[in-house]
Amino acid sequence: xxxxxxxxxxxxxxxxxxxxxxxxxxxxxxxxxxxxxxxxxxxxxxxxxxxxxxxxxxxxxxxxxxxxxxxxxxxxxxxxxxxxxxxxxxxxxxxxxxxxxxxxxxxxxxxxxxxxxxxxxxxxxxxxxxxxxxxxxxxxxxxxxxxxxxxxxxxxxxxxxxxxxxxxxxxxxxxxxxxxxxxxxxxxxxxxxxxxxxxxxxxxxxxxxxxxxxxxxxxxxxxxxxxxxxxxxxxxxxxxxxxxxxxxxxxxxxxxxxxxxxxxxxxxxxxxxxxxxxxxxxxxxxxxxxxxxxxxxxxxxxxxxxxxxxxxxxxxxxxxxxxxxxxxxxxxxxxxxxxxxxxxxxxxxxxxxxxxxxxxxxxxxxxxxxxxxxxxxxxxxxxxxxxxxxxxxxxxxxxxxxxxxxxxxxxxxxxxxxxxxxxxxxxxxxxxxxxxxxxxxxxxxxxxxxxxxxxxxxxxxxxxxxxxxxxxxxxxxxxxxxxxxxxxxxxxxxxxxxxxxxxxxxxxx
Amino acid sequence: xxxxxxxxxxxxxxxxxxxxxxxxxxxxxxxxxxxxxxxxxxxxxxxxxxxxxxxxxxxxxxxxxxxxxxxxxxxxxxxxxxxxxxxxxxxxxxxxxxxxxxxxxxxxxxxxxxxxxxxxxxxxxxxxxxxxxxxxxxxxxxxxxxxxxxxxxxxxxxxxxxxxxxxxxxxxxxxxxxxxx
Numbered sequence: 100x101x102x103x104x105x106x107x108x109x110x111x112x113x114x115x116x117x118x119x120x121x122x123x124x125x126x127x128x129x130x131x132x133x134x135x136x137x138x139x140x141x142x143x144x145x146x147x148x149x150x151x152x153x154x155x156x157x158x159x160x161x162x163x164x165x166x167x168x169x170x171x172x173x174x175x176x177x178x179x180x181x182x183x184x185x186x187x188x189x190x191x192x193x194x195x196x197x198x199x200x201x202x203x204x205x206x207x208x209x210x211x212x213x214x215x216x217x218x219x220x221x222x223x224x225x226x227x228x229x230x231x232x233x234x235x236x237x238x239x240x241x242x243x244x245x246x247x248x249x250x251x252x253x254x255x256x257x258x259x260x261x262x263x264x265x266x267x268x269x270x271x272x273x274x275x276x277x278x279x280x281x282x283x284x285x286x287x288x289x290x291x292x293x294x295x296x297x298x299x300x301x302x303x304x305x306x307x308x309x310x311x312x313x314x315x316x317x318x319x320x321x322x323x324x325x326x327x328x329x330x331x332x333x334x335x336x337x338x339x340x341x342x343x344x345x346x347x348x349x350x351x352x353x354x355x356x357x358x359x360x361x362x363x364x365x366x367x368x369x370x371x372x373x374x375x376x377x378x379x380x381x382x383x384x385x386x387x388x389x390x391x392x393x394x395x396x397x398x399x400x401x402x403x404x405x406x407x408x409x410x411x412x413x414x415x416x417x418x419x420x421x422x423x424x425x426x427x428x429x430x431x432x433x434x435x436x437x438x439x440x441x442x443x444x445x446x447x448x449x450x451x452x453x454x455x456x457x458x459x460x461x462x463x464x465x466x467x468x469x470x471x472x473x474x475x476x477x478x479x480x481x482x483x484x485x486x487x488x489x490x491x492x493x494x495x496x497x498x499x500x501x502x503x504x505x506x507x508x509x510x511x512x513x514x515x516x517x518x519x520x521x522x523x524x525x526x527x528x529x530x531x532x533x534x535x536x537x538x539x540x541x542x543x544x545x546x547x548x549x550x551x552x553x554x555x556x557x558x559x560x561x562x563x564x565x566x567x568x569x570x571x572x573x574x575x576x577x578x579x580x581x582x583x584x585x586x587x588x589x590x591x592x593x594x595x596x597x598x599x600x601x602x603x604x605x606x607x608x
Numbered sequence: 609x610x611x612x613x614x615x616x617x618x619x620x621x622x623x624x625x626x627x628x629x630x631x632x633x634x635x636x637x638x639x640x641x642x643x644x645x646x647x648x649x650x651x652x653x654x655x656x657x658x659x660x661x662x663x664x665x666x667x668x669x670x671x672x673x674x675x676x677x678x679x680x681x682x683x684x685x686x687x688x689x690x691x692x693x694x695x696x697x698x699x700x701x702x703x704x705x706x707x708x709x710x711x712x713x714x715x716x717x718x719x720x721x722x723x724x725x726x727x728x729x730x731x732x733x734x735x736x737x738x739x740x741x742x743x744x745x746x747x748x749x750x751x752x753x754x755x756x757x758x759x760x761x762x763x764x765x766x767x768x769x770x771x772x773x774x775x776x777x778x779x780x781x782x783x784x785x786x787x788x789x
Binding site: 139154155198258267268270271273274279280284288290291292294295296319322323326327328430489490491492494495496498500502503507508510512515516519522523529530531532533548549552553556557561 | 609610615617619622626632633636638640641647649651652654655656657659660661664667668671674675678704705706707708710713714715717718721723738741745746748749750751757772773776780783786787788789
């Protein structure tokens with residue numbers, strides 16, 4: 100622990116050089132623009148910048164500064180259109196729109212943006228602290244994992260992501276995850292080298308690559324949806340007092356700490372992103388508030404809870420990514436791809452192979468949050484005009500960069516075609532209640548699940564006993580059982596509530 | 609996301625699709641080596657390349673049935689074919705039509721960059737393809753004050769599309785060293 104903090108303070112100073120600062124400023128600005136412009140997301144921003152950094156052969160440190168800068172900026176940037184135009188730039192900014200826009204209509208738009216900026220900064224710093232405190236502990240634990248635990252961890256990751264992201268029913272989230280795991284079996288199998296589901300297609304022998312899938316899953320449905328129901332930006336509001344009220348911030352210290360904890364907690368759950376952190380925190384703030392009736396009408400408490408949580412989620416999402424090799428959110432999935440491109444093997448051995456890496460990531464996150472704080476204030480008045488770019492111009496540009504993003508990794512047009520086809524399929528999946536995040540996490544964790552299941556069975560001579568006798572395996576089995584039974588319990592409860600309200604599914608139709 | 613009975617009808621169709629997919633996966637897995645040794649490595653069934661696909665295929669079949677039953681229980685099977693016909697009829701509605709146009713434009717963009725489509729020109733066609741894609745996309749959807757852009761604005765859009773495509777191509781082919789198609 101002490102060593103981690105020593106490395107962290109060393110890295111804080113070591114990162115400061117003019118080139119890194121220019122990269123950080125550019126990346127955070129790009130991130131804020133990506134977060135602010137509806138249809139562009141943190142995941143997409145990281146995906147596109149990963150292409151650029153990989154092709155430029157930048158050093159790992161600079162690559163991470165660029166990608167983390169975009170990540171932090173994009174998660175924060177979603178609050179600008181949410182507050183000023185009632186159009187959340189990202190799903191993570193949707194909860195902020197509920198309180199931010201009414202505040203803007205009351206003439207407090209500048210104050211709301213400033214408060215969101217300060218609390219987003221606070222949330223990110225909270226995430227940094229969580230990273231520094233929890234990552235070493237989790238690494239020690241993860242080093243004890245054997246094949247059975249690694250399989251169960253991957254299985255739990257897909258399962259919990261499916262449970263928490265499915266809007267209709269958890270089973271659909273699990274099916275989406277299973278589809279991802281199935282896609283991961285395409286290509287040469289990890290133990291015997293046997294070709295599976297390749298249909299004699301050369302491009303499939305190496306397996307399905309995550310980057311075209313991520314771009315397809317997160318860019319194409321956005322483009323289709325944005326063009327199907329284009330939103331018209333209203334008259335740009337005038338931002339007057341761009342400063343938070345210190346009294347409000349002081350009164351919300353506990354609210355912010357609770358939101359930070361929730362953000363870190365949600366972030367550390369595989370594949371569950373900043374949007375769920377923001378909504379969960381907002382909902383909790385409303386439930387514990389003495390004045391719940393003020394929510395939805397411009398409550399600073401609600402805005403602070405959502406903005407703190409979604410930025411705290413960044414640090415939370417990096418913890419399982421770096422210590423277990425399991426990404427905590429969709430942007431973290433993309434970061435995993437970028438790390439693999441740079442020959443960084445995430446997981447429990449990372450702390451031994453590169454002891455300085457986790458503290459370095461924490462230091463980059465802290466510098467990115469400071470940059471975000473400064474740029475957040477500077478760009479608030481500009482962003483309101485940028486937000487008025489018509490979607491008819493913005494979306495084809497997103498498509499243009501997505502095509503390059505999919506192509507540039509392998510110079511393969513097959514990947515471009517796959518991205519577009521998969522993106523259209525992802526749109527229909529989402530329309531019918533199947534979330535795409537579990538699919539992507541299934542694709543990423545699928546090889547880990549398969550290889551470790553087979554290795555565990557080989558080691559035990561085909562016996563399932565290690566899955567039930569090893570204490571760590573048992574913990575995972577209990578977590579899996581609890582997660583599945585909780586879903587059935589909540590679904591039954593929801594069904595009973597809807598029957599009580601007389602609005603069950605069948606009567607709705 | 610779709611709502612109500614439309615969603616439950618989709619469950620029936622997706623459930624059947626999953627059962628079929630699961631069946632296909634199981635069938636393919638059955639043909640994979642299971643037993644003896646493969647590639648010089650012991651290949652008991654639980655360690656064979658077929659083990660995981662068998663598990664996944666089985667889960668697809670089970671979950672497909674569960675989703676199908678969920679839809680069928682809510683009465684979504686009644687009038688399913690009529691609903692499908694009505695859904696096809698709805699494709700002409702403005703929002704759906706716009707969605708189809710977007711997908712067609714994306715597919716068209718892929719075809720343009722995939723095939724060298726300018727006769728007698730075998731060099732880089734990325735700039736031309738992207739200019740066409742960006743211009744057609746913007747001119748299809750951009751309606752200032754609810755009207756089609758005039759010819760001056762159209763030329764400006766095409767010029768902007770060319771400049772952007774050229775700029776991106778120069779950036780990627782130059783400093784970023786990505787040879788574009």
